[in-house]
Amino acid sequence: MNHLHVKTGDTVVMLSGKDKGKQGKVLQVSPKEGKVIVEGLNMVTKHVKPRKQGDPAGIMKAESAVYACKVMAVCPKCGKATRLAHKIEGDTKTRVCKHCGASY
Structure with a gap:
């Protein structure tokens, strides 16, 4: 991997x-x-x-x-330990906090 x-x-x-x-x-x-x-x-x-x-x-x-x-x-916005989700917008793939939805 x-x-x-x-x-x-x-x-x-x-x-x-x-x-x-x-x-x-x-x-x-x-x-x-x-x-x-x-x-x-x-x-x-x-x-x-x-x-x-x-x-x-x-x-x-x-x-x-x-x-x-x-x-x-750790999410920079909410400060919680979080698993990372991925959001695809157009051609870009961004990492997103599972708790607050803030992107990295």
Whole structure:
């Protein structure tokens, strides 16, 4: 499946896991794997070695990928987590909030 319901820049809410209920912005989408990277969520620690002089080293925090089925889009107008509907008007297909009908 190479199609995801969220896009880069969308605000999403986590549905399960240690960050359940927290919101963040989608930084990166990987449709081939079905995963997304969300800003400030699913943080992991990485041991980083300096690659060149002046690079930081040590234990760094970084966002890790999470399956897209574990996040749900948040409507910018009503602020609720919602499934996305699609509305076709002429030649354009827009994403629409199921609660308030606002388009993304």
